[in-house]
Amino acid sequence: MKSILQELTILSRIRWQMLWNDIIHPTREKVIRVLLLVVIGVVFFWLDYIFFQRIISYIARIDVLDAVEVGTLLVARLLSMIFLLFASMLLFSNVVTSLSTLYLSSDLHFLLSSPLRFSSVFVTKFAETAINSSSILLVFGLPIFIVCGKEYEASWLYYAMIPLTLLPFIVIPASVGTLITMLLVRYFPVKRVQQVLIVFGLILGAGLVMVFRFLRPEQIINEIGMEQLLVYIRTNRIPTAQYLPSTWAAEVLMSQLEGRTEVALLNLGGLFLVAALSYLVALHAAKFIYYAGWTGNAESRTVKVSKRGMLTERMLLKMAFLHPTTRALLIKDIKLFWRDTTQWSQLLMLAALLLIYFFNIKSLPINNIYLKNLLSFLNLGLAGFVLASLGVRFIFPSTSLEGGSFWVIHAAPVDYRRFLVEKFVIFLFPLMFLAEMLIVISNLLLEVDSYMMLLSSITILLITLGLTGLGVGMGAIYPKFINENPAQIAMSVGGISYMILSLLYICVTIVLEAWPVYIYFSQQLFRHQPHDSGTWGLFLAYGAVAGLSLVVTILPMYLGVRRLQRLEIL
DSSP states (O other): OOOHHHHHHHHHHHHHHHHHHHHHSOOHHHHHHHHHHHHHHHHHHHHHHHHHHHHHHHHHTOOOBTTBOHHHHHHHHHHHHHHHHHHHHHHHHHHHHHHIIIIIOTTHHHHHHSSSOHHHHHHHHHHHHHHHHSHHHHHHHHHHHHHHHHHTTOOHHHHHHHHHHHHHHHHHHHHHHHHHHHHHHHHSOHHHHHHHHHHHHHHHHHHHHHHHHHTOGGGGOOOOOHHHHHHHHHHOSSOSOTTSHHHHHHHHHHHHHTTOHHHHHHHHHHHHHHHHHHHHHHHHHHHHHHHHHHHHHHHOOOOOOOOTTHHHHHHHHHOTTSOHHHHHHHHHHHHHHHHOHHHHTHHHHHHHHHHHHHHHHHHOOOOOHHHHHHHHHHHHHHHHHHHHHHIIIIIGGGTGGGGGGHHHHHHSSOOHHHHHHHHHHHHHHHHHHHHHHHHHHHHHHHTOOHHHHHHHHHHHHHHHHHHHHHHHHHHHHSOOOSOSSHHHHHTSHHHHHHHHHHHHHHHHHHHHHHHHHHHHHHHHHHOOOOOHHHHHHHHHHHHHHHHHHHHHHHHHHHHHHHHHHTOOOO
């Protein structure tokens, strides 16, 4: 009988061997994916570093008032708020991620049927959950901590404290998150728990953003007396939640920056103690409820037929002009959409974000018509980014979501051109309605003139066509039929490439239309009439935008058809 340490060693060796095999025998897709993720991660890391360098360097240099180091106290409060934000994000991320790692992973059937202890499997999956959920902290948190060290000219001990602080700070929400997941799955089906958590997370996230925005935080930037400022700073070095791990983590780094190593070690000891206790509680609970929850979930998998979309199905059956194959594909996709709660439930989040979007537009203190027109033009880029985000989440995975059933489409007498055109149509009209609503309502709130209203409405129509065709086409070029959730499809090489190409396409469109907008502004502001060359430039710019949109719409779908025709289904 092997000890638990020996079992963990075996499992870790297997994981390492799998990783080593990927390194020495990389596939083309994995190499491209790693390179893209590294480039994107480095860019975000650098931008995050530059952003917080300017903020912290400004705050830290605030003069000393009445023997109170205002800058240091404000930096301490900023660190505490950042750690509190990361703790909240890590907690929810661990709850969602542990559902996949503890209950939905494809290797669980093998591991839990082997003579390994359930606690050994749990420890391995716990580590996997914590690592997968903490990547955001490393990408966005490390630059902030490095900036603080450079600003205060910290010693090597401060930089050594950073990983020592992050380790227990990551373990605590991982332990609490996995414990919550195990308790939920013990008494409810895992799919239902997943759907409820996603809906709850979307509503909670949207609600927090809405509450924060409706509070109008810009109103707090008012002049106050010096005495009020000093009283506030003295009593609010760290927020009043003194017993939260986020507060302790902030105090570890801030105390070390100030040279108070004893205080830093005291708070670090508290972090490690709570991390160890929370992990032991989760491990002890796993011995009693983890396996029971997993077996209960495996035995209770049932298929429920959803009645949503019946009205749409009846409407499609009455449309005699539709080809029977197209009608059948439309009905199939509509049924699949309504059956997948993770798909349509995200529309709740979208509705909340649209309200915030319009509220921000309405709240802008702009009274000049020229500035309103300029903002309307720049708003095209922001609206395009929103559409691209929806495209990578809904449009790009559409072919991959056929999953293991794609062989039915492959073996049926279905033309792949018709197959992709059907997906193009089913996504185009909802996305076009959303895009036009986004632009038209924003322009009405800004009270722009007729030219900008017409230009932005036509431009967003062309952008929608391009993004839809690009999403459907690249989804067929990079299909990923084996996946555990749609998020894996969006993070594949094809999904990342789609997002990059979408942003590039939007930027090129905005740049091409910058010249016509500049000519229009010159006419309105300075009464300059364009020369003949300027008039030809307008037509060339408009034609280039239309031509680019046409190419971006058609070419990826053409390549997607050819890719599916050459696809071999085993």
